[in-house]
Amino acid sequence: MDFDTPLFDTALAEAWIRSIAAAVEKEQDRLTELDSAIGDGDHGSNLRRGFDAALAALEGLQPTGPGAVLTRTGTTLISKVGGASGPLYGKAFRALGAALPEPAGPVALAEAMAAGLDAVRILGKAEPGDKTIVDAWTPAVAALRAAAAAGATLPEAAAAAADAAEQGARDTVPLRARKGRASYLGERSTGHQDPGATSTALLFRTLADVTGNR
Numbered sequence: 312m313d314f315d316t317p318l319f320d321t322a323l324a325e326a327w328i329r330s331i332a333a334a335v336e337k338e339q340d341r342l343t344e345l346d347s348a349i350g351d352g353d354h355g356s357n358l359r360r361g362f363d364a365a366l367a368a369l370e371g372l373q374p375t376g377p378g379a380v381l382t383r384t385g386t387t388l389i390s391k392v393g394g395a396s397g398p399l400y401g402k403a404f405r406a407l408g409a410a411l412p413e414p415a416g417p418v419a420l421a422e423a424m425a426a427g428l429d430a431v432r433i434l435g436k437a438e439p440g441d442k443t444i445v446d447a448w449t450p451a452v453a454a455l456r457a458a459a460a461a462g463a464t465l466p467e468a469a470a471a472a473a474d475a476a477e478q479g480a481r482d483t484v485p486l487r488a489r490k491g492r493a494s495y496l497g498e499r500s501t502g503h504q505d506p507g508a509t510s511t512a513l514l515f516r517t518l519a520d521v522t523g524n525r
């Protein structure tokens with residue numbers, strides 16, 4: 312084991328939330344556009360409100376570990392974001408926080424991300440292929456697990472997960488939505504990238520960025 316390899320610790324968890332908030336601000340209009348095509352156009356503003364509040368909530372917090380940072384983020388998302396994505400991402404971050412040991416290497420992070428995905432699936436009942444958050448999160452967990460099993464470092468594993476999540480988000484374009492508002496459109500939901508899968512890809516890309524910059 313290379314002891315210079317970065318681990319997912321409290322500072323990295325805080326950096327991740329900051330990086331998500333910045334990415335959501337930058338991509339807000341794109342997320343809104345995607346949600347205007349097959350939903351009600353509020354995904355960008357929902358996440359902006361949620362992650363701005365999550366940042367503010369970290370200000371006064373003296374976290375006991377990376378898990379506490381993510382749990383607080385989840386609680387904040389649940390209380391500040393209406394719509395489907397608030398409770399789904401909120402539960403995911405809470406599950407992630409609860410499952411994360413300190414400090415976490417690639418194997419532990421992969422299992423925590425799997426717990427986050429389970430939380431999304433228990434609440435939202437979406438299957439892979441339903442054109443949701445699950446379609447980006449599922450391949451990201453698979454890539455994290457595969458990289459961790461192969462002995463990858465945290466930055467390598469996170470980069471593989473981000474690539475897989477982005478591919479998963481692109482792969483939602485031809486799908487017909489079977490969950491959430493987009494499902495009301497039936498066949499007309501095809502031909503557009505799912506906003507939630509797109510924001511999930513942002514979560515994994517920022518994770519790769521912050522672990523890689525350590």
Ligand code: ADP
Nearest residue numbers: 354394395396435437443444490491506507508
């Ligand atoms: P709302 O649909 O209430 O306006 P948002 O616009 O913030 O909420 O989020 C929409 C996204 O939520 C969708 O693009 C989809 O990815 C995700 N989503 C909706 N329902 C589910 C579900 N049951 N399971 C997983 N993800 C879902």
Ligand code: MG
Nearest residue numbers: 350351353354
């Ligand atoms: Mg919406």
